[in-house]
Amino acid sequence: MTPGATVIDALLVGQVALLPDGRSSSGIHKLPTDHALWLSATGLQGDAQADLRIHGGVEKAVHHYPREHYAGWASWSRRADLLASPGAFGENVSSRGWDESNVCIGDVVRLGEALVQVSQGRQPCWKLDLRFGERGMAREMQARGRTGWYYRTLEPGWVRAGAQAVRVDRPHPDWPLSRLVALLFTRDAHAAPEWARAAELPALAERWRQTFRKRAASGRVEDWEPRLRLPPNGA
Incomplete structure (x- = not known):
């Protein structure tokens, strides 16, 4: 594999749906696809968010979450069904080898054919509690700093599962996401x-x-x- 690269294990998208409380809507229900999807400035083809004031937009076009974190969540959560496959946290991209400690703010990544840049971490909200049916899920994600990260799109392009994500530039090597997330929380x-x-x-x-x-x-x-x-x- 190319140095500074990982493989997109799963590419996931989803539409807005009701959460288990039957009242709150969310785009957190993501399902994997084997099709190549077009990534525009505002997100992947076929993906949606419920509240565009908070979710989505040009600074949060794609959410990337490390698959390695799932093992730690399995020891905390009772929801083995959700944690059995990628998408439990509403992520668009799942991979192994990259996490908040070795991904830096501003990293420029060739994501399939698209070019993206790490723009921020995630600020978990109460909808995670509803998704898992467990109080404190969002607080626990915040406390652990296992938030994943968002990309902004620099160059639109096609993305698919099995393609590489390759880091091509690192303007802020002293600022891993773990440092920023710890500062925020x-x-x-x-x-x-x-x-x-x-x-x-x-x-x-x-x-x-x-x-x-x-x-x-x-x-x-x-x-x-x-x-x-x-x-x-x-x-």
Whole structure:
């Protein structure tokens, strides 16, 4: 295999559907496909998100999740059925060998025939709790830092399972996703100098840069509860 590469073990897409509570909609239900799919600036052909204010868009065109994380989740979750195959976390790309420790913000990747760039990590929300039927799933993902990452599309192209994902550029080698995710999910005000540094990363999604700028200026962390707390009558 090409150095700095991995294989796309599964390519997954899905439409918006109801979650098990029967009230909340989500695009988290992804299924694998053997077909080549066109990746545009806003995502893969045949894929959809329920709330475009929060999910999808040019900075979150594709979500990539490491298959190795599944073993750790199997020891925490009762949902062996969901964890038996890729797609449990709503990812579009599943692979082995890359994770948050060896993928850096701004990495430019040839994903099949498309060219993409790592733009940010994931901020898990309460819909994961509903997906798994287990309270605290989103909080646990945040605590573990096993969020996967998103790509923005630099050059549209065809992507399919079995193709390689090859890193072709690394503008920020000192900024693995693990460092950024840990910074995002800390409440320690002593991290303010690091927040300020992260806010200056040109490859980082603007929403994350804005969050870090606000924290560095105020010394305070925003309220996470609306993102993590299950609504009334949840799982």
